[in-house]
Amino acid sequence: MHTSVETVGASTSWDLEVDVLIIGAGACGMAAAIAAHDAGAQVAIVEKLDRPGGNSSLSTGSVPGANSRFQREAGIVDSVETMIADLQRIGADSELPALTHRMAAISAELCEWLVDHVGARMALITDYCHVGHTIPRLHAPVSRRGQDLVDDLLAAVAQRDIPLATNNPVQTLYRNAEGAVVGAGVGGSGVESSRIGARNVILASNGFAGNRELVARYCDEIAGAEYFGALGSQGEAVLWAEQLNARLANMRAYQGYAAVAYPHGSLLSWTTIEKGGVLVNASGQRFGNEDLGYSAYARHVLAQDTNVYAVFDERIKDLASKEDEFRELINYGGLKHADSAEELATFFKLPPESLAQSIAQFNEAAAGRATDAHGRSRFGMAPLTGRLWICRVTPGLFHTQGGLAVDHDGRVLDLHGAVIPGLFAGGGAAAGISGGAGAGGYASGNGLLTAIGLGYIAGRAAAV
Numbered sequence: 001m002h003t004s005v006e007t008v009g010a011s012t013s014w015d016l017e018v019d020v021l022i023i024g025a026g027a028c029g030m031a032a033a034i035a036a037h038d039a040g041a042q043v044a045i046v047e048k049l050d051r052p053g054g055n056s057s058l059s060t061g062s063v064p065g066a067n068s069r070f071q072r073e074a075g076i077v078d079s080v081e082t083m084i085a086d087l088q089r090i091g092a093d094s095e096l097p098a099l100t101h102r103m104a105a106i107s108a109e110l111c112e113w114l115v116d117h118v119g120a121r122m123a124l125i126t127d128y129c130h131v132g133h134t135i136p137r138l139h140a141p142v143s144r145r146g147q148d149l150v151d152d153l154l155a156a157v158a159q160r161d162i163p164l165a166t167n168n169p170v171q172t173l174y175r176n177a178e179g180a181v182v183g184a185g186v187g188g189s190g191v192e193s194s195r196i197g198a199r200n201v202i203l204a205s206n207g208f209a210g211n212r213e214l215v216a217r218y219c220d221e222i223a224g225a226e227y228f229g230a231l232g233s234q235g236e237a238v239l240w241a242e243q244l245n246a247r248l249a250n251m252r253a254y255q256g257y258a259a260v261a262y263p264h265g266s267l268l269s270w271t272t273i274e275k276g277g278v279l280v281n282a283s284g285q286r287f288g289n290e291d292l293g294y295s296a297y298a299r300h301v302l303a304q305d306t307n308v309y310a311v312f313d314e315r316i317k318d319l320a321s322k323e324d325e326f327r328e329l330i331n332y333g334g335l336k337h338a339d340s341a342e343e344l345a346t347f348f349k350l351p352p353e354s355l356a357q358s359i360a361q362f363n364e365a366a367a368g369r370a371t372d373a374h375g376r377s378r379f380g381m382a383p384l385t386g387r388l389w390i391c392r393v394t395p396g397l398f399h400t401q402g403g404l405a406v407d408h409d410g411r412v413l414d415l416h417g418a419v420i421p422g423l424f425a426g427g428g429a430a431a432g433i434s435g436g437a438g439a440g441g442y443a444s445g446n447g448l449l450t451a452i453g454l455g456y457i458a459g460r461a462a463a464v
């Protein structure tokens with residue numbers, strides 16, 4: 001992958017000129033394009049791959065909103081302050097705390113904008129809070145498929161006649177003699193090169209989780225896990241930042257996932273664990289506190305030198321079955337079930353007595369008759385009872401959370417904290433709100449909140 005930053009003179013000629021050029025057609029890029037267009041700017045989006053969507057289309061499409069209209073309609077009391085407290089409880093070491101405040105403050109407006117102006121078919125999830133949140137505030141497509149959200153964003157982009165060019169990888173950023181970014185160059189093998197001039201450029205090219213070298217450099221604790229995101233996340237924004245002397249922040253933060261169904265490669269819904277399921281190793285034993293959540297627990301699964309399995313009961317399976325992907329996993333034979341722990345163990349040749357004992361001990365703790373050996377304090381619907389289900393799982397890296405430091409408008413900052421004129425960043429390209437390091441600071445929805453939230457903010461600011 002080639003990336004460069006070149007300086008051009010005032011008389012340089014462009015193949016195309018727009019007010020706002022957006023690099024990347026995921027949730028961030030499309031939200032930015034819609035916001036900039038609606039604020040009166042002439043906008044274009046260039047996308048590296050042959051189809052838009054990126055990681056956004058692989059996500060569950062969940063976006064948090066604190067004190068949204070939808071929460072109030074459901075009788076849920078929430079506030080920006082509560083959301084900030086939730087995010088800071090797990091992500092206190094963030095290098096950009098002001099960004100956390102900014103994102104929480106616009107989160108409700110964002111969810112309402114998605115429904116009212118973009119036409120996204122989203123609803124408040126009231127069944128669960130998910131990782132990091134103390135109040136149900138995630139808004140998601142009913143299917144829990146990010147692809148539905150991407151389709152709605154794409155429809156809104158098309159409705160506005162915003163040009164979106166796929167197969168157009170940006171390799172070069174152009175800046176003028178004063179250091180302002182003034183355009184970008186598309187190129188690569190088999191691609192007709194072109195130079196696009198822009199008053200403002202928005203980096204919406206996501207993070208670097210698909211770039212093994214950058215993952216090893218910045219997020220080494222999860223470098224051994226497979227990457228389960230989209231191919232486009234190769235870290236160009238980080239490489240440009242290094243050449244532009246832009247400030248990078250929260251670079252060691254990432255989202256992991258402790259339970260990717262093996263060998264299917266789809267998510268085993270964390271509802272299965274949050275609502276009372278457990279993870280066991282090939283010895284049939286639990287190895288940690290699942291309360292850590294799907295992101296932070298991923299490295300504990302990675303540290304097991306054996307296969308790992310999720311075990312839960314029929315009631316939990318029924319609850320998770322509200323999610324399309326979970327039902328599909330069942331249909332594809334990804335889950336096995338049995339009427340006893342001993343019988344369940346036979347599917348994957350686990351020691352039956354050991355599995356039965358692990359579940360019995362866990363059930364004692366869940367019933368309040370013993371302290372959990374691993375410190376778990378939230379047991380959902382456990383003790384596990386009746387028919388049991390099992391799924392082999394593997395840990396995954398979903399996306400990186402570090403990136404370019406931005407101000408409250410999404411403008412990229414340099415190493416001294418000054419704005420780099422003409423350059424904005426959002427989503428995985430920008431620094432996230434999941435703490436400074438590791439996966440423990442990731443609260444559900446942090447990825448899309450900074451993608452759509454910073455896209456929305458940056459799009460409007462870049463249009464001015």
Ligand SMILES: Cc1cc2nc3c(=O)[nH]c(=O)nc-3n(C[C@H](O)[C@H](O)[C@H](O)COP(=O)(O)OP(=O)(O)OC[C@H]3O[C@@H](n4cnc5c(N)ncnc54)[C@H](O)[C@@H]3O)c2cc1C
Nearest residue numbers: 024026028048054055056059060170232427428445447448
């Ligand atoms: C399986 C999975 C589940 C997830 N679930 C959730 C969830 O429920 N909620 C949540 O908040 N987050 C979730 N995340 C994280 C979330 O998907 C990302 O944080 C978010 O999608 C990032 O959006 P983005 O627009 O920045 O990047 P993307 O959606 O990846 O879009 C970036 C686009 O830029 C393109 N691009 C890259 N480089 C270039 C270039 N040089 N030139 C042109 N185009 C380029 C890419 O091809 C891509 O299309 C999940 C991630 C995964 C993998």
